Amino acid sequence: MPESCHTSPAAPVSPDARTLALVGHPNVGKSVLFHRLTGTYVNVSNYPGTTVEVARAAARFDRAASMLDTPGVLALPSRSEDERATMRALLNENLRLIVQVGDAKNLRRTLNLTALLTELGVPLVMALNMTDEARARGVTVDVEALAETLATPVVATVATGGEGVAALTEALPHAKAPAPMLRYDTETEQAIHTVTALIAERAPHPHLAARGLAILLLGRDKEVASWISAQAGGAEILAKVEEIAPLVGRESLPARLARERGRAAEALAKTVSQQSAGADRTLSLLVGQLAVHPIWGWPLLLLMLLVVYFFVGDFGAGTLVGLLEEDFFGEILNPAVTTFVQTHLGSGWLSELFVGEYGLWTMGMTYALALILPIVTTFFLAFGVLEDSGYFTRLSVIANRAFGAIGLNGRAVLPMVLGLGCVTMATLTTRILNTPRERLITTFLLALAIPCSAQLGVVFGVLGGISFGAAAIWGVCIVLILLVTGWLAGKLVKGQRVPLITELPPMRLPVLGNVLKKTSGRLKWYLVEVIPLFLLGTFIMFVLDRLGVLPWIIEAGKPVVTGWLGLPSEASAAFVMGFLRRDFGATGLFALGNQLSMIQAVVGMVTITLFVPCVASVMIIFKEQGWRTAVLMLAIIMPVAFFVGGVVNHVLHLFL
Amino acid sequence: MTPPPPPHLERIRLTGTPTGRSVRLAEFGEEIDPLQREQLLAYGLSGAQSITVLQQRPMTVVLCEHMELALERDVAQHIWVEAE
Structure with a gap:
């Protein structure tokens, strides 16, 4: 919408500032949280794709820190243009911390993305947002257990009402690089290991872990491939990926990686969340159904x-x-x-x-x-x-x-x-x-x-x-x-x-x-x-x-x-x-x-x-x-x- | 002692599932484009996930956890499900 005709309407920040990025699925409240954490209003709406460009502003709690509001990603590796904009920010910014904004009522899906973000080697904090909607639908999440498993802070928030925002701000300094959420099957791990070693030796990234980049590269992320190709030893790495990718299993490697992340997310979500019976039909759902009803x-x-x-x-x-x-x-x-x-x-x-x-x-x-x-x-x-x-x-x-x-x-x-x-x-x-x-x-x-x-x-x-x-x-x-x-x-x-x-x-x-x-x-x-x-x-x-x-x-x-x-x-x-x-x-x-x-x-x-x-x-x-x-x-x-x-x-x- | 084999369940297309019925996801057909298969996985349609069919027309709409997902017939007819 119009105000985004001139995106990044932010307070000025030094280019050398520490950068924190809000990353998450579309329509989970990243922009609302960005507003809470920076005081800078960017367009907030109830549809996926409201943010298509990265917005930047100085953080309220640390004026020397620069905060990014990134377009929502359905999944990484990036596929669409807005997902690629987020990947570019992860690759090119002086990134010190990722705040994953997740949807508490769809924990499995949230953790699917976490499974990839935990491989990037960047300190991570999870803002488990929309906990009010989760409660209304009978979903409870054991936040402590989740934080312990990921070895990183997890804070329950309701960004629209400001709940949990103070706790989130306090948690940020305690963030550390999380524990990887899963190990892929042996064959896939072997491929990841080979590419990781090559990246670490020939094209190390200043902030992102070689293993994370290897998983993205094997998952056919074009932005990562483009970044790698621009490095001195990039051509050799890309050639190696082309060589080994078809040899891993019957299924395509990107699909195999995505499937394994899905399984790990499902397993963890089952462990740390509960659904009460009979609370999943809400007025919102009924009105929503009416709006797409073939007759009404x-x-x-x-x-x-x-x-x-x-x-x-x-x-x-x-x-x-x-x-x-x-x-x-x-x-x-x-x-x-x-x-x-x-x-x-x-x-x-x-x-x-x-x-x-x-x-x-x-x-x-x-x-x-x-x-x-x-x-x-x-x-x-x-x-x-x-x-x-x-x-x-x-x-x-x-x-x-x-x-x-x-x-x-x-x-x-x-x-x-x-x-x-x-x-x-x-x-x-x-x-x-x-x-x-x-x-x-x-x-x-x-x-x-x-x-x-x-x-x-x-x-x-x-x-x-x-x-x-x-x-x-x-x-x-x-x-x-x-x-x-x-x-x-x-x-x-x-x-x-x-x-x-x-x-x-x-x-x-x-x-x-x-x-x-x-x-x-x-x-x-x-x-x-x-x-x-x-x-x-x-x-x-x-x-x-x-x-x-x-x-x-x-x-x-x-x-x-x-x-x-x-x-x-x-x-x-x-x-x-x-x-x-x-x-x-x-x-x-x-x-x-x-x-x-x-x-x-x-x-x-x-x-x-x-x-x-x-x-x-x-x-x-x-x-x-x-x-x-x-x-x-x-x-x-x-x-x-x-x-x-x-x-x-x-x-x-x-x-x- | 080896456990008894799981009972065989009939697989049907998602588009053939009556509205209001909850089913378990069985498999994506080969006809679904690899990129769209990735999309479905990213939306959380994976494993033996339980989904509830909310409507079939004009598009198939399913409830997966607490997310409503609309699927065009060309995709939904190649998603195989089995009774819970």
């Missing part, structure tokens, strides 16, 4: 969409915008500012620059503060509630079949839904997808057809003001475009679709404090990022207007804008604004207000929704996919936007 899941989705529509489109874009834009800005503030500016600057071009048709105040600031701010505020509130409820991941189950038609699986729902908040951050979130093919298709669809919060709010505001039907037509058009272009992209981009396997996090009642904190963080991001761009855009429009270029553009755009799209010629100016940000362009159309008929409003909103993504999104696409892909995407998106807009115009005229 759909009405629930529809209900959720309607609530969001009325809250954002009706209340935000209607009532609040009316109060702010028409009543406050229109009748009180703007006349006062205009009088003030004209009194002091006269009525020349300088005065026009501030309070004219394309004035920095009357257009730039009014659009940003009176039109978009109330809309994004209501959207971010609704979005935060849904995010924390755990509903988004459940959408992936319902939408899996539809996404199958476009060559993706339901996991792609998450970046798409996050795109409704901020397309830029959602593009980063595509890292949670399993294959480059899925990332490419999802990035393209995000850039083409997913409106960000501000734009979505403006769309709701414009179309909701006309009729619910107009908004529904827009929605159907966008979904159709997503399906058709996704289907085409699925056919054109090489590779196979991967069937979906996904964890469904428990449904939780959102915590008001967290929702408000996220909303305020996002609004701060919005104000910092959007206002300068809106002002810049307004200034460009002012200059184009003064130089006589804008009337020329409006005239030149007439065949497309008035002919093909059937919009008033003034809409050309909105498309010029849309080059900077789509929501700026959409707001330009919003400002045309009563000049647009229902068909024109739908056509305008469909076209601007499909228009080029904002500058920040383009930069992230460059970073994630390379410049060739980014340029190709932009070259496709522009004509598609105008083509589809025109088709919608002509089709609607046939029926309405």
Whole structure:
């Protein structure tokens, strides 16, 4: 989400500082604990993949120590992009301590990861988190026995409530390199031993044990392989791994290693935990089941969409915008500012620059503060509630079949839904997808057809003001475009679709404090990022207007804008604004207000929704996919936007 | 004295398991991609783990310990389970 558009919002720390890393499965509370231990807020939500980049901040208990919040890992060796980011941090940071954040109610799974972390030779402390949820489900863990077996501190925590955080802080200085949790079978141990000896001799790591690296390397961890290959004796080690890996058993070596870790985790979990009978069915589970029910899941989705529509489109874009834009800005503030500016600057071009048709105040600031701010505020509130409820991941189950038609699986729902908040951050979130093919298709669809919060709010505001039907037509058009272009992209981009396997996090009642904190963080991001761009855009429009270029553009755009799209010629100016940000362009159309008929409003909103993504999104696409892909995407998106807009115009005229 | 052999249990596909039934994991079929097999192991589907089938449509959803896991049919039909 937006605040992560600039990750690592942390207090400055010295590069030589001692580094502590929070490592654990997705959605176990690492980011909440990070906030508790550093005072630095990073986005916290109830879905796996909230953190896709490493965040860093100085620890509260030791300002000389640097603390890392790493993306969740389903397992190590790393496979997905976010897991690789965590592995890179483990390899490249001056790591003195690992804090494994584990889920107390899923101890076996937690210990599966512990089995690998204990091999790295780095002091370890386990924060056994969510013990409240474990208790509610009748799970009790003998923390002392577990600590004794691992020979390292284990602290029960409830990070959201701050329970156990003080004890965890006190335990950190007592951490030591833990005892390995298991011995693999003889054949596998032999292979590990051979590679360990080679790494220790030819490419020793400054902090990580050679045995841990050997296990990761034999498990085909690409990041470890890349680190080893960069060392002087790396090529020989990699050649040896290639030589011995196929000789170990029938099963592939990575699977064999994973299976043995699983068995050890199961054995230890059985020893140190207990499950009371009959306590495992909770209200959360029942609500969660309803959300993915083959019949009831759909009405629930529809209900959720309607609530969001009325809250954002009706209340935000209607009532609040009316109060702010028409009543406050229109009748009180703007006349006062205009009088003030004209009194002091006269009525020349300088005065026009501030309070004219394309004035920095009357257009730039009014659009940003009176039109978009109330809309994004209501959207971010609704979005935060849904995010924390755990509903988004459940959408992936319902939408899996539809996404199958476009060559993706339901996991792609998450970046798409996050795109409704901020397309830029959602593009980063595509890292949670399993294959480059899925990332490419999802990035393209995000850039083409997913409106960000501000734009979505403006769309709701414009179309909701006309009729619910107009908004529904827009929605159907966008979904159709997503399906058709996704289907085409699925056919054109090489590779196979991967069937979906996904964890469904428990449904939780959102915590008001967290929702408000996220909303305020996002609004701060919005104000910092959007206002300068809106002002810049307004200034460009002012200059184009003064130089006589804008009337020329409006005239030149007439065949497309008035002919093909059937919009008033003034809409050309909105498309010029849309080059900077789509929501700026959409707001330009919003400002045309009563000049647009229902068909024109739908056509305008469909076209601007499909228009080029904002500058920040383009930069992230460059970073994630390379410049060739980014340029190709932009070259496709522009004509598609105008083509589809025109088709919608002509089709609607046939029926309405 | 050697212990008697364990009773033979019928193996069925996970997709053929009625909703609400608890079963034990028996085996992953060869048809499952090695990477996805690793994923399943990482989610804790290993050994003779007991899992409860919560629903079969639109996807198979199972409860494994206290984690709900959704599996697409292409994967779930190659997971073999046996009665508890």
